Amino acid sequence: MSPPPLIVNAPMYGYADGQLAAAVSAAGGYGFIAGGYNFTTNSPQLDKLQHELDTARSILQITSPDDPLPIGVGCLTVQADGIIQNVLPILLKARVTGIWLSFPQHGTDHGPIITAVQELRQANAWDVSVYVQVGTVNAAREALEVGADVLVVQGSDAGGHQWAQGASIIALLPEVGDMVREVGKSAEIRLLAAGGIVDARGVVAAIALGADGVVMGTRFIATVECSAPDTAKQQILSAVDGGSATVKSRKHDVFQSTDFWPIRYDGRAIIGPCYKEYAGGIADEEVIRRHNEAKENGEAERTIIWAGAGIGSIRKIVSVAELLQTIYAESKLAVTRLNDAFGI
Ligand SMILES: Cc1cc2nc3c(=O)[nH]c(=O)nc-3n(C[C@H](O)[C@H](O)[C@H](O)COP(=O)(O)O)c2cc1C
Numbered sequence: 001m002s003p004p005p006l007i008v009n010a011p012m013y014g015y016a017d018g019q020l021a022a023a024v025s026a027a028g029g030y031g032f033i034a035g036g037y038n039f040t041t042n043s044p045q046l047d048k049l050q051h052e053l054d055t056a057r058s059i060l061q062i063t064s065p066d067d068p069l070p071i072g073v074g075c076l077t078v079q080a081d082g083i084i085q086n087v088l089p090i091l092l093k094a095r096v097t098g099i100w101l102s103f104p105q106h107g108t109d110h111g112p113i114i115t116a117v118q119e120l121r122q123a124n125a126w127d128v129s130v131y132v133q134v135g136t137v138n139a140a141r142e143a144l145e146v147g148a149d150v151l152v153v154q155g156s157d158a159g160g161h162q163w164a165q166g167a168s169i170i171a172l173l174p175e176v177g178d179m180v181r182e183v184g185k186s187a188e189i190r191l192l193a194a195g196g197i198v199d200a201r202g203v204v205a206a207i208a209l210g211a212d213g214v215v216m217g218t219r220f221i222a223t224v225e226c227s228a229p230d231t232a233k234q235q236i237l238s239a240v241d242g243g244s245a246t247v248k249s250r251k252h253d254v255f256q257s258t259d260f261w262p263i264r265y266d267g268r269a270i271i272g273p274c275y276k277e278y279a280g281g282i283a284d285e286e287v288i289r290r291h292n293e294a295k296e297n298g299e300a301e302r303t304i305i306w307a308g309a310g311i312g313s314i315r316k317i318v319s320v321a322e323l324l325q326t327i328y329a330e331s332k333l334a335v336t337r338l339n340d341a342f343g344i
Pocket of ligand 1: 012
């Protein structure tokens, strides 16, 4: 199995398509396409996934269908029905090299999916790694038990869905690293850090905490290649003081009528009119009504913008290549600063 590169884009539903994933892999990172959350037979998300895989293959100019596609696909497992039957055949045929699972209903739900991947891997000489996103030490332990190859350790600064009760990566990552060592798996398991990382300072800090690499979501929204609407990109650029501009809450899903998540998850999004009205005492039903009305009228200002607490440091829309080059260059400066600080 190939080790994951240093910088990975999160499979952000609605934003991480074939174009973004291909750009990240082409620039020396590792790109993920968001595969969706409804994998039942005839779900339009399956056709969309196939389309995005074809797009990525074409951008990366991989002409032989037998050659691996150096990108991964993320599946939200909150509704896992159909992943084994409908998604895995698509991923095997596309020869993706990564499968990302996150947010199961129950701790062990990933077991049968990972077993199926392992069987296909063996039977088809398929070079694919299973990434599992976890937000607690317990979830990390469960992911190891069911056969994850890579743990994406998601801290509470992350944008989008996450564990309702969890720590930021500064506390979570070392504790997960210790647990992985204690169960004797540190040689075989890779750790990626996610949550609030937007630049070289975060990357170097994550490596210092014990990560092998990082996953960035929000930072990749503000790139040329990301298909997010300009209004979302502009809100990310204009936000200051990320911890005050965003909030971690279950209410965002209530407002946009996607409140099907198990109680152990919530999500971080930019504080917009919906959240402000709720905090000011307006009833959920009325906030939902206003949200839906704005949506029907094509007004964007009530759209929930999922984003991490790192947004305060995102100042510019750049190409994916420029972002990665800048991070690599500035990481070296950050390391020099560390060496100086410790007199090394
Ligand atoms: C807009 C957005 C959509 C997301 N969608 C997904 C998703 O579909 N599946 C998933 O596993 N994680 C999703 N996440 C969470 C990411 O996997 C990751 O943990 C997060 O982006 C890391 O924090 P950061 O945004 O501060 O970099 C999403 C995050 C954002 C910002």
